[in-house]
Amino acid sequence: MDEKKLTNRSLAPVLSIAGSDSSGGAGIQADLKTMLANDCYGMSAITALTAQNTMGVTGIMDVTPEFLRKQIDAVFLDISPKAVKIGMVSDKALINTIAEALEDWHAENIVVDPVMVATSGSRLLKEDAISCLTEMLLPLATLITPNIPEAELLTGMTIQSKTDMEQAGRCLYDRFHSQVLIKGGHAIEDASDVLVGTEVIWFHGSRIDNPNTHGTGCTLSSAIACGLAKGYSVAQSISYAKSYLSGALSSGLDLGRGSGPIDHGWQIQENVRSL
Template identity: 65%
Template structure:
């Protein structure tokens, strides 16, 4: 069986973070492992508290995984402190990790900054150059490219700047600001658009985590970058189309939409 590691924070409501990553990896046919960067108390309406692990403990989690069941791909989600980012970069280099997908969670779709300036700088200087793929949303791409993005042409320009700067592929996620459900893959030689289906579903908690984990899963299975993204977008479209409706806020997707029979069977009376 192919394997993948997620390095991210825990979401107690199960819709994003480690929990979404593990569900996604399992649904995409790989064995999922985790290194937790922080515990959060959160639900569909927001985050009420965060407790980070120490850099030493994070390093020990990553050691435990790589020295026993080596992952075929690594997905990295939100990491809030510079010290933890540095530890992840150190361990990725130590173990020569392959198929590294970094979801550079820095800025919310609303434009609100999610991590400190020093953490952003460490992310840019230490972790992003180790990535095979970066998956920024539009606000994050604006930070990384140092430009405003208001059109598909500007998405292409920004993705090119980011790809050249960090020496990796870039999947710029269009979101609702520029291209609705369409994303752009920029490599050193290509610009490939993935035209997505707009799903009218307000429950989108964890979409970024889910997409990057699905891409990492398919890379671990040996698919090309382009095919991995294509398969990941098809998976997230299915998860949104299932229209799961849980919680009082922006709820989670149905990560198990393709294995529903296991959840609909009931024991005979």
Template identity: 60%
Template sequence: MKKVLTIAGSDCSGGAGIQADLKTIIAHKCYGMSVITALTAQNTTGVYGIEACSVDFVKNQMDCVFTDIFPDAVKIGMVSSIEIIEAIAQKLKEHKAQNIVVDPVMVATSGSRLLNDDAIHKLLNELIQLATVITPNIFEAEILCGFEIKSTEDMIKAARKIAENYDGHILIKGGHLEDDANDLLFTNGVIHWFEGEKIKNSNTHGTGCTLSSAIASNLALGYDIEESIRNSKEYITGALRAKLDLGKGSGPLNHCYNMV
């Protein structure tokens, strides 16, 4: 069985973060492990509290995983401080982690920033540099490139700008654009579009977490980057199309729709 590690925050309501990642990993028939960077008090209506784990405890968790059940892929989501970013980067290098997917969680659904400028700089210049692929949404890509993204042409310009400081695969998710859900993969100057169906479903809590952990699972299973992204988009489309309807706000996906 292939093993996938998720390094992220916990969502007590189960729709995003560690919980969404582990459900996604299981749905891909992989063995899921987790390193928790923060506890959140949240549900489908919003985030009501965050308690960050200590740097030493994050390091301790990572050592416990890597020295016993070495992961075939690693997904990284919410990182709450410069110190935790540094700790994760240090341990990934120390343990020679492979197939690293970084979902740069920098902007809340409300549009407010979750990381200050110093932490974003550290994320870009240390943690992202270790990634096989990064998966920013439109808002996160805007922070990384420094300008607004309103069209597919802007997505290409943003990818080129981000690539000035990062040599790996860049997947800019276009789901927040109005017309379609097409994603852009940019690798060494080569552009590849993944067309996606725009599912009419207001319950989208945890879609970013789910896609990145699906990509990590596919990489662990031995698929190349393009196959991993294509498979993951098909998976998340099915999870949205299942139209699970839980909670009073933007509800979770049905991560296990393909296991019924």
């Protein structure tokens, strides 16, 4: 019998450090779906288990800092990621653990989505963890991706216009020396985002009429990490990720009784329909 010959298939490995969403629309589950859909190899270090669905979060159980460190070390020791996406981390001890591990492993292409409030409105970050997030983790980031409410919490500003978005981004860039993408999904007029770093770049987008937005922030930041893992610039990765997210929203998936999940596999369905 002839042996099967393996092709030299290579996928860019990406690590997600985030919480688990039992309903599958956000967190680790959304990240891994996004990474697979964008031709990357997804890995995970789980910060917390959550009991949640499209209507809200009913419970959070953090892992211990020691076990989180074991997860991160196990990944880097064997399959070193080309990018790292960090999502929900509710506890300051866990934030410290992540920061120390990423520094020890000289992690590259770190995307931090500072998840503070869920789409449903549930608070996901403990009050005493905010200062730890800003002091320990955000300065390590290649890119920070706050939405407007999160940017307001981080800056103390009120953001009501595109000029305000730029000013908030500049404030965060000057403070952390990490590039900042202020996401405009909470704006009234459109869904345009602004990248602030050594230059200011706007990514204009039209609002998609879809009430199901559970996990959109997780999805966007993970897709950006995929672009960085493949060697694209930050701006290229954002453009690539926004196109993917727009497709996932436009697909029209409708599940659950609250703000439902988006269709992470919309490209697969399009490919099947084209056969």
